[in-house]
Amino acid sequence: MLVSVLLIILGFFAGLLGALTGIGGGVLLTPVLALYFGIPIREAIGTSLVAVITTSAASSSIHLQRHTTDIRLGMTLELATAFGAAVTAYLVGYFNRNALEGLFAGFLLYSAITILTKGGKIRPEDESSPAVNGETVIPPYEPKRYPLGLSASLVAGALSGLLGIGGGPIKVPVMYLFMNVPLMVATATSNFMIGVTAAASAIVYYRRGDILVQLAAPLAVGVFMGSLLGARLAPRIHTKVVVYLLVGVMFYLAGHLLFHLLQGVI
Amino acid sequence: MSQVREPAFDRAVAMVLRVGAFSCFFVMLAGLFVGLFLPGPIPLGIERAGVLLMLATPVVRVVVACFLFFREKDWKYGWISLGVLVILLLGSVFGIGEH
Numbered sequence: 001m002l003v004s005v006l007l008i009i010l011g012f013f014a015g016l017l018g019a020l021t022g023i024g025g026g027v028l029l030t031p032v033l034a035l036y037f038g039i040p041i042r043e044a045i046g047t048s049l050v051a052v053i054t055t056s057a058a059s060s061s062i063h064l065q066r067h068t069t070d071i072r073l074g075m076t077l078e079l080a081t082a083f084g085a086a087v088t089a090y091l092v093g094y095f096n097r098n099a100l101e102g103l104f105a106g107f108l109l110y111s112a113i114t115i116l117t118k119g120g121k122i123r124p125e126d127e128s129s130p131a132v133n134g135e136t137v138i139p140p141y142e143p144k145r146y147p148l149g150l151s152a153s154l155v156a157g158a159l160s161g162l163l164g165i166g167g168g169p170i171k172v173p174v175m176y177l178f179m180n181v182p183l184m185v186a187t188a189t190s191n192f193m194i195g196v197t198a199a200a201s202a203i204v205y206y207r208r209g210d211i212l213v214q215l216a217a218p219l220a221v222g223v224f225m226g227s228l229l230g231a232r233l234a235p236r237i238h239t240k241v242v243v244y245l246l247v248g249v250m251f252y253l254a255g256h257l258l259f260h261l262l263q264g265v266i
Numbered sequence: 267m268s269q270v271r272e273p274a275f276d277r278a279v280a281m282v283l284r285v286g287a288f289s290c291f292f293v294m295l296a297g298l299f300v301g302l303f304l305p306g307p308i309p310l311g312i313e314r315a316g317v318l319l320m321l322a323t324p325v326v327r328v329v330v331a332c333f334l335f336f337r338e339k340d341w342k343y344g345w346i347s348l349g350v351l352v353i354l355l356l357g358s359v360f361g362i363g364e365h
Contacts, residue, residue, distance in 0.1 A: 004298060053320050057287035064280035067273060072343050075331060078350045086357040195283070196350060199324035203357045206321060217294040217313035220320065224291040 003037070004218040011051055011222025017249075018223075019059050019230025020242045023168055026052035026198075027111060029219065030164045031104060031253040035260060041100050042092060043212050045164030046205030049198045050216040051223040052166050056195035058227045063188035073143050073181065074189045077153040081167070081193055082200035084157025089201030092162055098264060101257050104163050108254035111169040112247045144180045152178075153193075161201035166194035275334055282330050286323025290316050325354050 010032060018025020029051055033044035063069050092100075143149070152174040156167030168190045175186035205211050294316035301309030332347035 001302070004301075050317055050320050053324060054287060054290065057283040057290075057320075057323050061280040061283040061287065064276045064283070067276050069276065071275065071279060071331060075328075075343060075346050075350060078328075079346060079353070082350055082353045082357075086353055089357070195324040196328060196354070199321055200354055200357050202321055203354065206317070207358065211317060213310060213313045213317050216317050217297050220316065221291060221294050221298065224287060 003215075007037075007215060007218035008222035011219040011224075012226035013222075014051070015055055015058075015223035015226025015228075016230040016233075017226075017242065017246050018055055019227040020234055021115070021246050023111070023115065023166075023246065025055055025223065025227070026165045026194075027108060027169075028249060028253065031108070031257055033215070034101070035253070035256055037215075039212065039215070041097050042205075042210050045092070045100075045162075046202065046208075046210035047212045047216045047219065048164035049202040049205060050211060051219045052160075052164065052198040053195050053202060054220045054223045055227045056166065056191055056198065058224055059231050060188065060192040060195065062228075062231045063191060066188075068138065068184050068188040069192045070143070070181065070185050070189045071192070073175075073179075074192045076146070077149055077171070077175075077189075078193050078196045080150045080153035081157030081160065081171075081197040084154040084159075085161035085197045085201040086204060088158045088161035089204035090161075095162065098261055100162065101261050103159075105254045105257040105261070107159060107163060107165070107169075108250045108257070112250040112254070114169045114173060115243060115247055115250075138182055138185060141180055141182055141185070143175075145178050149174055149179045157197050157200070160194075160197050161204075164198075164201075166190075167197065168194065275331075278334060279327060279331055282327045283323065286319065286326065290319040290323070293319060325351070328354065 010029070014025035014028045014032075016025075017023075017028070026048055029048035030041075030044050033039045033047060034041050037044075039047065060069060095103075152170055156170040159165065159170070160167045168187075171190040171193065172183075172186045175181040175189065176183050179186075181189070202211065294313055297309045297312035297316060300312060328347055328351045332344060332351060335341075335344035335347055
């Protein structure tokens with residue numbers, strides 16, 4: 001009972017932060033479940049995947065209504081993300097706990113740094129694009145360098161299946177910087193792809209019994225409310241504060257994971 | 267081709283995701299609520315149904331997009347969607363309870 005309430009609150013904040021910053025929020029759930037709820041890492045990953053699908057479905061239905069999602073590009077890259085995710089979900093049993101925790105800490109640090117440095121990479125034309133009389137205006141573009149995009153998607157999918165995350169911090173910069181996709185479209189499309197990517201691995205985790213249903217339910221309820229609220233608030237909230245908050249939490253979790261890892265080694 | 271926007275297509279896919287997310291939310295909420303009064307297998311079964319709904323939502327989304335692409339005679343993306351669907355379905359065939 002108490003655990004369920006805590007999980008709803010955890011899901012709510014993960015969903016809220018994720019939707020406000022566009023990072024998905026799943027990256028917070030696996031380490032919190034493993035470190036503070038004492039869930040074995042593989043079950044933590046499987047359970048977090050359900051919440052990741054929920055965030056993706058709730059937020060990308062809103063992005064789709066704004067017509068900022070490139071369904072064709074998303075579907076193409078999903079060939080790679082879904083394949084990578086299904087394969088690593090199958091292989092996760094061959095990774096030991098320490099390897100997964102170390103990989104996760106590395107991914108948290110990488111994501112935090114990506115978020116912090118993104119400000120410097122914004123192309124000037126992206127700042128002026130939002131909302132002209134209610135319609136979102138997207139500059140014409142043609143996705144380029146599909147082989148690079150597909151390779152990066154394969155890596156993002158593989159990490160998703162291994163860590164229970166969405167992989168947005170890999171896909172968004174690749175689509176934006178290398179595939180010539182506007183940032184708004186890259187974010188929406190990455191969000192859109194996460195559902196299928198996470199489902200590809202979650203199905204494997206589910207069949208193996210690695211999704212803890214009694215934890216997934218309160219998490220999903222919280223994440224759903226948090227991400228819908230976040231998506232509504234996103235245009236109105238000063239995101240800089242939220243971004244620093246998220247980055248702070250990510251550094252803290254990475255530190256705790258590394259500390260936990262060292263404790264296990266010594 | 268990629269920057270062509272089709273509002274009806276977007277709406278249909280958005281609808282699948284919204285229905286999936288909302289129904290999963292309510293089913294899981296019902297499971298938690300029933301669990302307050304009646305601990306045991308019944309709320310767990312409801313929550314399991316919620317998890318399965320959530321896992322099925324992206325699959326249905328791919329099926330719908332695949333159908334829409336083929337109906338538009340957009341063969342390339344129809345086949346791509348079918349490929350994604352095959353990967354999703356293979357995942358549910360393999361990886362059964364070992365490790």
